[in-house]
Amino acid sequence: MSLRVSHHLLLCATASKAACCNPDIGKASWTRLKAMVKELDLEDVERPQGVVLRSKVDCLRICSDGPILLIWPDGIWYGGVTPERTESIVREHVFGGQPIEDWIIRRTPFK
Template identity: 45%
Template structure:
């Protein structure tokens, strides 16, 4: 199943908060729709290689101010104010070019990389 879903192909995972505590539901939903569209338009959501990206919509990332809040793993880069207007620049600069946008980042907590990451289950 993992192979069919290409789960093992992704190099980044983007979480976007669309809940109503850090921003209005309308603003969060618009940012999510823009993120989906940008990733599809650039063929990043089904890509393989260093730009492959998985996206997840969440109700809350426990930062209830300055939203929409977005976090990118494994680098653990936390962004605030990620409205639909900012998403295209984020996708181009951070995800495509590998250059995080410093003025929008409020925290960083990278995940430790495993020397030998376990392979995704093939079941």
């Protein structure tokens, strides 16, 4: 079975070494991310743009100014993520297609 995917969100929310953020902020950001994906119905397999995948990862190898949220396929890395920022990023970037420039700390496009 094939599944169309629009984005994959990776958040270093509760890293085992807590190298880049307060784990409480990471945990709350992860909770908000999941809630936003659900609220906006981004996991609907019938969604024309494809589903949004989400993964809580241990470490994205930046390890400062975190939590870090990496969004593929855009190759956009957000730093200093909070629950409030997570909500805005999911709403404006993932759902609305408009990245939030002020919070982007790195870009790693595929091409």
